[in-house]
Amino acid sequence: MLSFLLTVKRLLSGVIRAFKQDNFRVIFVLILLMLLSGTIFYTAEENLSVLDALFFCVATLSTVGHPTFVPQSDLGKIFTMVYIVVGTGLFLALIAHLAYAIMFQNEEKRDATKVFLHKARRKRSNSDE
Template identity: 40%
Template sequence: MIILRTILSFLRDKHYRNLLFATITVLVIGTVTYHYLEQWTWLDSLYFSIITLTTVGYGDFSPQTDWGKIFTIIYIVIGVGLILTFINTVYTHFKNIPQDHFHHKN
């Protein structure tokens, strides 16, 4: 229920909404590009996009094609700041919600 409320509050706020859509767009671009350049499944492509942009980088996948490597360089430079801004925004949003909001009794 908290996740649904958070998503709805993000969609109501123009700044959050724009950040959410930009983040989704970057992840979709990465997923589609890796799917076609590296011939990975859709799930593997999404997984790699997320772990790359969150700087986790488990190392279980890496681009093998030259175009995949070039795209990854550009993708990281453009996307890491955006994803980290999104994560920080979500963190700040939850940090600023009063604790009694989470324990609301009906």
């Protein structure tokens, strides 16, 4: 349980760090717009409920897929093809920025630890003299 909580803390710290980057915020807003436009489209064109349409959009963007829904109209199929290509690219870009923020955060902690240990060794060697 402790390792899970530490992982969640690291993820949330990475999200906070990522939100400080302009590119991450832009991609995040674009994904929200994709979810909104997809939800509106599937609600209007394919007669899905708002919750089902949003669920389909999230499942599609995250590349999980929706096993029981296939668009019935030609317009729905064309929209879905474009939605998958554009949305998957945006989602992967978001994940890449988040991963970079987490990795950069880990490197900063590692560097800070090295500096601390180096100072402690210098202090110890100076006190020995």
